[in-house]
Amino acid sequence: MLNLExxxxxxxxxxxxxxxxxxxxxxxxxxMEPLASKGSxxxxxKILATLFFEPSTRTRLSFETAMLKLGxxxxxxxxxxxxxxxxxxxxxDTIRTVENYADVIALxxxxxxxxxxxAEFSKVPILNAGSGSEEHPTQALMDLYTMQKxxxxxxxxKIALVGDLRYGRTVHSLAYALSLxxxxxxxxxxxxxxMRKEVIHAVENKISVxxxxxxxxxxxxxxxLYVTRIQKERFPDAAEYAKVKGTYKIDLKLLKNAKKDxxxxxxxPRLDEIAAEVDATPQARYFQQVWNGIVVRMAxxxxxxxxxx
Amino acid sequence: MLNLExxxxxxxxxxxxxxxxxxxxxxxxxxMEPLASKGSxxxxxKILATLFFEPSTRTRLSFETAMLKLGxxxxxxxxxxxxxxxxxxxxxDTIRTVENYADVIALxxxxxxxxxxxAEFSKVPILNAGSGSEEHPTQALMDLYTMQKxxxxxxxxKIALVGDLRYGRTVHSLAYALSLxxxxxxxxxxxxxxMRKEVIHAVENKISVxxxxxxxxxxxxxxxLYVTRIQKERFPDAAEYAKVKGTYKIDLKLLKNAKKDxxxxxxxPRLDEIAAEVDATPQARYFQQVWNGIVVRMAxxxxxxxxxx
Amino acid sequence: MLNLExxxxxxxxxxxxxxxxxxxxxxxxxxMEPLASKGSxxxxxKILATLFFEPSTRTRLSFETAMLKLGxxxxxxxxxxxxxxxxxxxxxDTIRTVENYADVIALxxxxxxxxxxxAEFSKVPILNAGSGSEEHPTQALMDLYTMQKxxxxxxxxKIALVGDLRYGRTVHSLAYALSLxxxxxxxxxxxxxxMRKEVIHAVENKISVxxxxxxxxxxxxxxxLYVTRIQKERFPDAAEYAKVKGTYKIDLKLLKNAKKDxxxxxxxPRLDEIAAEVDATPQARYFQQVWNGIVVRMAxxxxxxxxxx
Numbered sequence: 001m002l003n004l005e006x007x008x009x010x011x012x013x014x015x016x017x018x019x020x021x022x023x024x025x026x027x028x029x030x031x032m033e034p035l036a037s038k039g040s041x042x043x044x045x046k047i048l049a050t051l052f053f054e055p056s057t058r059t060r061l062s063f064e065t066a067m068l069k070l071g072x073x074x075x076x077x078x079x080x081x082x083x084x085x086x087x088x089x090x091x092x093d094t095i096r097t098v099e100n101y102a103d104v105i106a107l108x109x110x111x112x113x114x115x116x117x118x119a120e121f122s123k124v125p126i127l128n129a130g131s132g133s134e135e136h137p138t139q140a141l142m143d144l145y146t147m148q149k150x151x152x153x154x155x156x157x158k159i160a161l162v163g164d165l166r167y168g169r170t171v172h173s174l175a176y177a178l179s180l181x182x183x184x185x186x187x188x189x190x191x192x193x194x195m196r197k198e199v200i201h202a203v204e205n206k207i208s209v210x211x212x213x214x215x216x217x218x219x220x221x222x223x224x225l226y227v228t229r230i231q232k233e234r235f236p237d238a239a240e241y242a243k244v245k246g247t248y249k250i251d252l253k254l255l256k257n258a259k260k261d262x263x264x265x266x267x268x269p270r271l272d273e274i275a276a277e278v279d280a281t282p283q284a285r286y287f288q289q290v291w292n293g294i295v296v297r298m299a300x301x302x303x304x305x306x307x308x309x
Numbered sequence: 310m311l312n313l314e315x316x317x318x319x320x321x322x323x324x325x326x327x328x329x330x331x332x333x334x335x336x337x338x339x340x341m342e343p344l345a346s347k348g349s350x351x352x353x354x355k356i357l358a359t360l361f362f363e364p365s366t367r368t369r370l371s372f373e374t375a376m377l378k379l380g381x382x383x384x385x386x387x388x389x390x391x392x393x394x395x396x397x398x399x400x401x402d403t404i405r406t407v408e409n410y411a412d413v414i415a416l417x418x419x420x421x422x423x424x425x426x427x428a429e430f431s432k433v434p435i436l437n438a439g440s441g442s443e444e445h446p447t448q449a450l451m452d453l454y455t456m457q458k459x460x461x462x463x464x465x466x467k468i469a470l471v472g473d474l475r476y477g478r479t480v481h482s483l484a485y486a487l488s489l490x491x492x493x494x495x496x497x498x499x500x501x502x503x504m505r506k507e508v509i510h511a512v513e514n515k516i517s518v519x520x521x522x523x524x525x526x527x528x529x530x531x532x533x534l535y536v537t538r539i540q541k542e543r544f545p546d547a548a549e550y551a552k553v554k555g556t557y558k559i560d561l562k563l564l565k566n567a568k569k570d571x572x573x574x575x576x577x578p579r580l581d582e583i584a585a586e587v588d589a590t591p592q593a594r595y596f597q598q599v600w601n602g603i604v605v606r607m608a609x610x611x612x613x614x615x616x617x618x
Numbered sequence: 619m620l621n622l623e624x625x626x627x628x629x630x631x632x633x634x635x636x637x638x639x640x641x642x643x644x645x646x647x648x649x650m651e652p653l654a655s656k657g658s659x660x661x662x663x664k665i666l667a668t669l670f671f672e673p674s675t676r677t678r679l680s681f682e683t684a685m686l687k688l689g690x691x692x693x694x695x696x697x698x699x700x701x702x703x704x705x706x707x708x709x710x711d712t713i714r715t716v717e718n719y720a721d722v723i724a725l726x727x728x729x730x731x732x733x734x735x736x737a738e739f740s741k742v743p744i745l746n747a748g749s750g751s752e753e754h755p756t757q758a759l760m761d762l763y764t765m766q767k768x769x770x771x772x773x774x775x776k777i778a779l780v781g782d783l784r785y786g787r788t789v790h791s792l793a794y795a796l797s798l799x800x801x802x803x804x805x806x807x808x809x810x811x812x813m814r815k816e817v818i819h820a821v822e823n824k825i826s827v828x829x830x831x832x833x834x835x836x837x838x839x840x841x842x843l844y845v846t847r848i849q850k851e852r853f854p855d856a857a858e859y860a861k862v863k864g865t866y867k868i869d870l871k872l873l874k875n876a877k878k879d880x881x882x883x884x885x886x887p888r889l890d891e892i893a894a895e896v897d898a899t900p901q902a903r904y905f906q907q908v909w910n911g912i913v914v915r916m917a918x919x920x921x922x923x924x925x926x927x
Contacts, residue, residue, distance in 0.1 A: 348664075366695055367715060371719065373693045577707075578707035
């Protein structure tokens with residue numbers, strides 16, 4: 001028997017979840033779709049705190065929207081500078097304060113391990129909204145949800161992750177999650193931005209992984225093209241960034257050789273790695289992904305607060 | 310037959326609206342007064358996103374108050390620095406993201422044309438909360454509403470716009486709106502801050518316009534004195550600002566020659582262009598204007614979301 | 619007969635309140651405990667504006683949580699830089715604007731007297747959320763509430779205030795409030811951070827006050843140890859700060875000589891004046907204090923808005 005009890009649980013790392021648990025979250029997400037359209041009072045009287053120690057408007061607004069659509073309320077801050085942190089408070093004390101205000105906390109933090117530490121101290125569930133360069137579990141879940149919704153199922157898919165596979169926290173969580181399914185994974189990046197060895201090792205035990213630098217070569221074979229931004233702000237060295245930015249550019253020319261039912265995803269924001277001309281193609285699914293992020297976060301809020309089982 | 314369908318419509322420029330449409334908005338605004346006092350559930354389950362790419366506490370809080378008084382909820386940001394923009398995202402992508410979160414978007418942006426661009430990309434209505442130095446349509450509507458509420462009707466009024474008529478976006482939208490009524494318009498400013506030629510041309514075809522620099526001369530004739538702040542932050546040159554700041558000062562001495570039932574308006578914030586001694590006079594109406602801003606924005610939210618017809 | 623009418627009243631200074639009034643607020647606070655756990659619709663349709671001209675995440679989130687738990691809504695800003703203040707608006711105009719938006723205003727301001735000024739201009743109640751270095755009445759009320767809740771009653775207690783008694787606004791309001799009860803007060807600080815003469819004079823007329831620098835000496839006698847952070851940001855001179863920081867350190871060694879039922883309070887955030895090892899002791903009550911802050915602020919909101927009598 002599986003333990004599918006989510007009430008009171010932290011969502012810190014995608015690695016804490018089994019395939020069955022992830023499927024369960026995706027099922028609950030699907031059941032949230034009508035509530036996301038019409039609104040609901042499921043979490044009336046509950047408060048979400050969004051503690052964003054680094055700015056991420058997109059993720060913050062997604063969590064807040066999810067909570068509001070379930071009838072709950074939101075408090076929080078959008079930047080560390082606004083916070084008590086300025087006065088030198090440590091994260092454990094901040095958490096032990098905010099757990100008095102809120103029923104659940106969504107935490108974004110620049111340091112690896114911050115969400116884990118917060119979960120150790122917190123009496124209320126912690127939802128990791130991105131910590132350091134390692135983890136972004138709710139993004140991985142919305143990516144999986146999008147693939148399942150768009151392609152019917154995840155098993156059997158050929159999926160390419162393209163761009164910055166080294167610094168992007170999104171792709172680490174996603175690669176781990178995908179390794180729970182029967183898929184083939186292509187990792188396409190410049191040499192200097194290859195996925196970290198420890199992630200690859202953990203993944204290639206379970207699924208077939210192909211590393212490479214040439215996107216044109218793999219484009220005809222794949223079902224899902226997952227593009228990431230090369231994140232200037234995570235490069236220690238500006239010259240290194242200059243060398244690799246613009247390596248991959250998804251445009252109509254590239255897509256000529258793609259499957260008709262390819263879907264293109266991107267965690268956003270994008271710079272110019274996907275040309276504007278692609279937006280109007282049926283393959284472009286990166287804005288639909290945003291909506292899916294809301295329903296997945298609604299599911300997580302409802303689950304950890306015990307409002308659905 | 311007029312097309313008075315507002316559901317789904319963008320409020321980008323006051324020039325998009327006929328006199329009949331504006332009168333209709335003013336009528337709906339009047340019907341919002343009791344709801345503004347007591348609260349309402351008219352927009353329960355709806356979400357407003359306030360995307361303020363430049364700070365404007367006054368306008369942002371007015372929109373948020375309007376939404377909350379109608380029972381809706383609010384997400385958003387108060388400054389560009391907090392936003393994804395830092396990571397280099399373009400406005401079209403931001404809009405195509407946020408339209409997934411919100412049922413309506415209030416946008417403030419430093420660039421001319423930003424609201425128009427946003428409206429082209431957005432599936433949900435865009436309310437222009439000030440873009441560049443050109444447009445501020447909801448301010449113009451609350452100015453009209455205040456004149457009508459205070460003076461019974463707009464037709465027949467003699468109205469002076471005073472101060473910075475060049476850089477102030479408020480007065481451009483207001484001048485266009487007033488040109489739809491049978492009024493006489495006095496434009497009083499320093500030479501270097503005269504209203505732009507294209508605005509004057511568009512307006513003087515329809516109504517009688519008098520340009521001048523001397524406020525004392527016109528003060529005995531006017532019914533509405535609309536004062537604007539000379540906005541330091543919009544001057545390319547600090548020396549130019551020093552020359553003209555303090556040109557006009559509304560005080561009790563000036564008002565001695567004014568009509569008893571003159572009303573004084575100001576979009577706020579003011580610096581010292583209206584003396585504090587004026588606040589206690591019956592002519593001072595600039596704080597009542599703030600309340601009117603809420604009811605007008607309630608009307609616009611209810612209209613574009615199809616909650617009133 | 620006492621005047622216990624709180625509807626429409628400002629909460630500017632703890633000195634405006636009698637012992638009977640404070641006891642009344644503490645009683646109402648107690649009645650808020652179940653609503654703080656379950657939520658309520660007592661203030662549905664009402665709006666709180668949190669105007670924080672200096673950042674204080676803790677206090678701001680506490681007020682917002684209190685309002686949300688009573689079913690009300692919140693608007694506001696977290697930092698002066700976001701506000702109209704940047705454009706040079708004075709506080710009186712800001713208040714006369716925001717009173718149109720909100721039913722009650724919580725104001726945090728760096729200047730002494732700001733809350734008093736705001737209250738003079740405002741039509742809606744002002745709750746002082748900290749002004750200058752003088753006043754923080756809601757903090758004092760939550761401190762009293764915590765002592766009463768933890769120790770049964772305030773009369774008869776021996777209470778030590780420790781740390782920065784000169785610049786900390788919390789301790790001024792608290793000392794005044796405690797002087798209304800039959801307590802013995804120990805004021806323990808470095809010489810350069812002694813409590814200001816005028817506060818001591820006002821207090822020692824009413825209660826027994828002992829000033830000193832040695833905490834170890836008094837620790838065996840006291841019932842309440844109220845620790846404050848030595849606030850770097852309030853020191854005119856960095857060298858002065860360096861001299862006194864770390865003067866007092868509450869650790870297990872110190873507590874060996876303390877009463878078993880001592881309680882340790884702290885307005886938070888703390889730096890290292892309380893060692894982490896103390897957190898697990900039964901004496902540590904500083905995180906419970908945070909919860910008490912919510913119920914006290916719920917009581918104040920409900921009282922000044924006339925929702926309880």
